[in-house]
Amino acid sequence: MPESDTMVSSLIELKRTDGEGLVAQLTRQLRNLIATGRLGKGRVLPSSRRLASDLGVSRNTVTYAFEQLAAEGYLAASHGRRPVVTTDGHERIERGAMAAGERAGKPRLSSWATKLQRADWPMSYRGQFKPLRPGVGDFREFPNEVWARYLRRSAVHAGRRELGPINRLGLREALAHYLASSRGVRATADQIMILPSAQAALTLIAATLISPGDTVWVEDPGYPGATAAFRASGALLTGIRLDEQGMQRMPGLPAPRLIFMTPSHQHPTGRLMSLARRTGFLGASRPGRTWIVEDDYDGEFHYDSRPVPALQGLDAHGRVFYVGTFSKAMRSDIRLGYLVAPKALVGTLEIAQQHMGLIGASHVQDALADFITDGHFLAHLRRLRRLYHARRDHLVAELERHLGGTLSIEVPPGGIQLVVRLKRGRADRAVAKRLVAAGVETRALSSLAVDRPCDHGLLLGFAAWRESEISAAVRTMASCF
Amino acid sequence: MPESDTMVSSLIELKRTDGEGLVAQLTRQLRNLIATGRLGKGRVLPSSRRLASDLGVSRNTVTYAFEQLAAEGYLAASHGRRPVVTTDGHERIERGAMAAGERAGKPRLSSWATKLQRADWPMSYRGQFKPLRPGVGDFREFPNEVWARYLRRSAVHAGRRELGPINRLGLREALAHYLASSRGVRATADQIMILPSAQAALTLIAATLISPGDTVWVEDPGYPGATAAFRASGALLTGIRLDEQGMQRMPGLPAPRLIFMTPSHQHPTGRLMSLARRTGFLGASRPGRTWIVEDDYDGEFHYDSRPVPALQGLDAHGRVFYVGTFSKAMRSDIRLGYLVAPKALVGTLEIAQQHMGLIGASHVQDALADFITDGHFLAHLRRLRRLYHARRDHLVAELERHLGGTLSIEVPPGGIQLVVRLKRGRADRAVAKRLVAAGVETRALSSLAVDRPCDHGLLLGFAAWRESEISAAVRTMASCF
Numbered sequence: 001m002p003e004s005d006t007m008v009s010s011l012i013e014l015k016r017t018d019g020e021g022l023v024a025q026l027t028r029q030l031r032n033l034i035a036t037g038r039l040g041k042g043r044v045l046p047s048s049r050r051l052a053s054d055l056g057v058s059r060n061t062v063t064y065a066f067e068q069l070a071a072e073g074y075l076a077a078s079h080g081r082r083p084v085v086t087t088d089g090h091e092r093i094e095r096g097a098m099a100a101g102e103r104a105g106k107p108r109l110s111s112w113a114t115k116l117q118r119a120d121w122p123m124s125y126r127g128q129f130k131p132l133r134p135g136v137g138d139f140r141e142f143p144n145e146v147w148a149r150y151l152r153r154s155a156v157h158a159g160r161r162e163l164g165p166i167n168r169l170g171l172r173e174a175l176a177h178y179l180a181s182s183r184g185v186r187a188t189a190d191q192i193m194i195l196p197s198a199q200a201a202l203t204l205i206a207a208t209l210i211s212p213g214d215t216v217w218v219e220d221p222g223y224p225g226a227t228a229a230f231r232a233s234g235a236l237l238t239g240i241r242l243d244e245q246g247m248q249r250m251p252g253l254p255a256p257r258l259i260f261m262t263p264s265h266q267h268p269t270g271r272l273m274s275l276a277r278r279t280g281f282l283g284a285s286r287p288g289r290t291w292i293v294e295d296d297y298d299g300e301f302h303y304d305s306r307p308v309p310a311l312q313g314l315d316a317h318g319r320v321f322y323v324g325t326f327s328k329a330m331r332s333d334i335r336l337g338y339l340v341a342p343k344a345l346v347g348t349l350e351i352a353q354q355h356m357g358l359i360g361a362s363h364v365q366d367a368l369a370d371f372i373t374d375g376h377f378l379a380h381l382r383r384l385r386r387l388y389h390a391r392r393d394h395l396v397a398e399l400e401r402h403l404g405g406t407l408s409i410e411v412p413p414g415g416i417q418l419v420v421r422l423k424r425g426r427a428d429r430a431v432a433k434r435l436v437a438a439g440v441e442t443r444a445l446s447s448l449a450v451d452r453p454c455d456h457g458l459l460l461g462f463a464a465w466r467e468s469e470i471s472a473a474v475r476t477m478a479s480c481f
Numbered sequence: 482m483p484e485s486d487t488m489v490s491s492l493i494e495l496k497r498t499d500g501e502g503l504v505a506q507l508t509r510q511l512r513n514l515i516a517t518g519r520l521g522k523g524r525v526l527p528s529s530r531r532l533a534s535d536l537g538v539s540r541n542t543v544t545y546a547f548e549q550l551a552a553e554g555y556l557a558a559s560h561g562r563r564p565v566v567t568t569d570g571h572e573r574i575e576r577g578a579m580a581a582g583e584r585a586g587k588p589r590l591s592s593w594a595t596k597l598q599r600a601d602w603p604m605s606y607r608g609q610f611k612p613l614r615p616g617v618g619d620f621r622e623f624p625n626e627v628w629a630r631y632l633r634r635s636a637v638h639a640g641r642r643e644l645g646p647i648n649r650l651g652l653r654e655a656l657a658h659y660l661a662s663s664r665g666v667r668a669t670a671d672q673i674m675i676l677p678s679a680q681a682a683l684t685l686i687a688a689t690l691i692s693p694g695d696t697v698w699v700e701d702p703g704y705p706g707a708t709a710a711f712r713a714s715g716a717l718l719t720g721i722r723l724d725e726q727g728m729q730r731m732p733g734l735p736a737p738r739l740i741f742m743t744p745s746h747q748h749p750t751g752r753l754m755s756l757a758r759r760t761g762f763l764g765a766s767r768p769g770r771t772w773i774v775e776d777d778y779d780g781e782f783h784y785d786s787r788p789v790p791a792l793q794g795l796d797a798h799g800r801v802f803y804v805g806t807f808s809k810a811m812r813s814d815i816r817l818g819y820l821v822a823p824k825a826l827v828g829t830l831e832i833a834q835q836h837m838g839l840i841g842a843s844h845v846q847d848a849l850a851d852f853i854t855d856g857h858f859l860a861h862l863r864r865l866r867r868l869y870h871a872r873r874d875h876l877v878a879e880l881e882r883h884l885g886g887t888l889s890i891e892v893p894p895g896g897i898q899l900v901v902r903l904k905r906g907r908a909d910r911a912v913a914k915r916l917v918a919a920g921v922e923t924r925a926l927s928s929l930a931v932d933r934p935c936d937h938g939l940l941l942g943f944a945a946w947r948e949s950e951i952s953a954a955v956r957t958m959a960s961c962f
Binding site: 023024027067072106107108109110111112117122139145147151153156196199200203209210211232272277278279288304305308314331333337344348352359362363364413 | 504505508512516548549552553554555567568569587588589590591592593594597598600602603620623625626628629630632633634636637639676677678679680681682684688689690691692709710713714726753755756757758759760769785786787789790795812814815816817818825826829832833835836837838839840841842843844845894
């Protein structure tokens with residue numbers, strides 16, 4: 001018996017009690033021996049008969065292992081000959097490469113990814129979800145049982161669905177109807193794209209329309225997700241001042257490529273943009289030159305008057321994108337938002353949508369279409385509207401009672417959050433930090449500034465919290481000030 | 482009665498039988514009158530008492546409508562005074578802007594979107610899904626009932642899930658285990674990102690790592706989705722020739738920024754890349770300088786030997802991305818794919834993932850984790866493997882029988898599609914066009930060429946079609962040649 005043959009079998013240890021079959025064990029161990037260089041290139045292995053006998057296994061076991069390793073390129077095996085190792089151990093190659101890798105340092109990123117690193121979105125709240133985190137709705141109120149039935153029914157009736165369009169027609173139609181009647185959005189179903197989030201819509205628009213150096217106007221202070229999306233695409237941002245009517249017209253500035261705005265409830269102040277301001281921005285934006293992106297992130301929630309129709313509905317020339325989401329009104333983990341796109345861009349955006357993979361699961365889209373059509377969505381919204389209205393009023397009353405001397409409150413006509421300003425010149429970031437340690441999550445207003453320092457204050461969410469939780473949070477805040 | 486007051490009420494027509502309430506009807510009609518300019522800026526409206534009397538409605542109805550329009554900015558209304566129209570009709574503004582719009586022509590797109598327009602992905606198969614469309618699995622075999630139960634259960638037990646990570650831990654762990662044992666992928670759960678599709682993974686990688694002018698190597702002929710993703714990001718593509726072992730090493734060329742490959746079953750030829758070739762590419766790619774993207778789009782399906790482990794498992798230095806999808810093994814409308822990322826890039830990619838909105842619904846991720854853990858996924862795969870194996874053999878036998886003189890068949894060791902070459906110099910695009918009209922969908926091989934013309938042939942799918950459907954399709958093909 002040649003020495004080399006003895007050695008191979010002595011390097012292998014098969015366990016019959018192992019969950020892994022004998023062929024799999026043998027293949028794996030031989031592969032490792034080759035990969036680590038212990039069986040080097042050119043090494044002739046024992047015949048399958050010999051190795052089977054040495055290991056006390058059937059000859060087929062060894063034959064299968066050899067065939068597998070030959071298929072993987074580790075061995076050359078031809079009928080009647082003993083197999084030969086055909087490769088050097090890759091681990092040794094790896095070791096050589098390691099030194100180079102250690103010298104390589106940080107990976108070089110694209111300009112887009114580099115800019116994202118510096119952005120203030122997504123926010124990294126640390127640890128637990130705490131009252132009064134802004135920007136969220138109350139998922140505890142969501143009728144999970146009803147929704148689960150719709151999901152199940154939709155999944156069972158899968159049929160040939162997967163061959164249909166990625167933006168499901170039923171949901172597009174249900175949304176077109178809902179948006180027309182509730183928000184005054186004027187769109188046909190084919191203009192509606194179903195995306196995994198509202199942020200996805202902003203990134204899709206930025207990727208499709210923004211070239212490096214393009215000018216984009218945003219509200220100042222504004223929504224950091226939009227700031228990040230446009231800046232990462234290479235846009236030069238101009239922060240536009242707000243007054244009581246929202247974003248101010250800036251007649252002196254040359255027309256930008258895109259204007260991002262939240263006219264229903266300005267983020268973060270909650271202010272409503274006046275009609276005059278809306279028509280002014282529309283009149284000044286030339287179709288095909290200046291696009292307007294209207295983010296109606298919480299437009300479902302109005303308390304002091306009937307909802308103001310969307311800006312999109314005033315536009316007759318396809319220059320307004322309308323962005324919305326189900327994450328405030330349903331659950332955020334449904335992962336469905338939507339974009340109403342100008343007709344001229346629908347085809348382009350659908351190709352881009354497929355490339356980015358911004359596609360919601362069909363069965364969820366179909367379930368949601370039925371959930372809306374059967375009236376559950378509007379019923380849930382009505383319920384939330386009552387709840388959130390009461391919670392807004394409760395938060396305002398509690399703040400006035402406990403912190404009226406310290407904070408001035410801007411009461412928004414709707415939405416899910418409000419801004420309070422610090423009456424004395426406190427540093428809001430330090431305050432927010434102290435509050436989160438005490439159990440109250442807020443967002444420092446000054447962190448939402450774009451071009452110029454803004455007032456110091458806090459953004460507080462009221463929609464996701466029960467009145468008792470709101471009271472407790474305000475008491476905590478009072479003890480911190 | 483002043484004339485103007487008479488006129489306002491005469492312009493309004495309220496229907497008590499309408500589903501829309503009286504306040505809503507009145508508000509809408511007044512808004513339209515202002516918006517269209519029929520009630521111009523400065524126009525004084527009748528008092529609420531007068532208008533209510535003229536219209537035969539309660540005074541509250543008119544008061545509510547006025548308040549709403551005041552909130553929207555159409556009217557100035559103060560207590561005890563008659564309301565005044567405060568805005569010009571936006572429709573007139575719109576009309577002025579129209580002329581500008583008509584001159585503006587086609588919208589200017591970003592460089593990314595412009596390049597996508599020219600790409601050959603997504604394929605636009607016209608009309609119905611027909612045999613032998615390549616690239617798809619058989620969704621008719623999927624256990625919809627079982628899956629629907631998992632979805633329902635997961636949706637009911639929503640709890641506080643939505644506050645968890647977007648890449649669900651349970652699914653990451655189930656996938657890490659499955660990929661290690663079945664595909665030899667070496668990764669911890671936190672390296673796994675759950676995305677809506679495999680294409681999303683390619684776009685995410687391209688957006689994060691590719692800067693305009695970077696070199697990317699792709700297989701030639703290759704996968705058009707990858708070609709499109711990297712080209713759109715500004716990469717300069719080099720198509721690398723294939724031989725029997727797959728992509729050839731090109732020692733003379735300077736190292737690229739990224740290499741895209743499909744080593745398990747090269748797309749489209751189905752060839753298996755040899756181990757020597759794999760270690761060669763790994764050895765030549767310096768960590769942090771040259772990335773390798775391994776697309777294992779149908780790596781679950783092997784028929785002639787045990788599956789060859791993934792290239793990713795040979796890499797000890799985090800230079801390989803591994804991309805996979807559930808769309809071939811489950812249903813494509815589940816919209817879940819995954820990316821195993823090098824550890825050094827996980828944090829960066831997760832930020833980019835959130836910006837793009839590449840997030841799968843949590844309840845679907847959780848349901849899938851349980852579906853895998855309970856053994857349904859592997860059981861379904863085993864069943865599909867037997868089915869697809871038989872279908873591959875059946876397609877090969879039918880092609881040899883009916884078209885053996887016209888086509889030469891390359892039998893792949895696994896996967897869901899195969900390539901046939903046209904023996905006489907026919908134009909494959911014309912052939913594919915004729916076939917689709919006759920009811921057989923194929924893809925012309927020459928349409929997958931990157932840098933140089935390749936053989937003329939057809940890419941045929943076998944996985945999604947029953948043997949009777951395959952037989953019928955081959956008979957149709959025979960009648961067309």
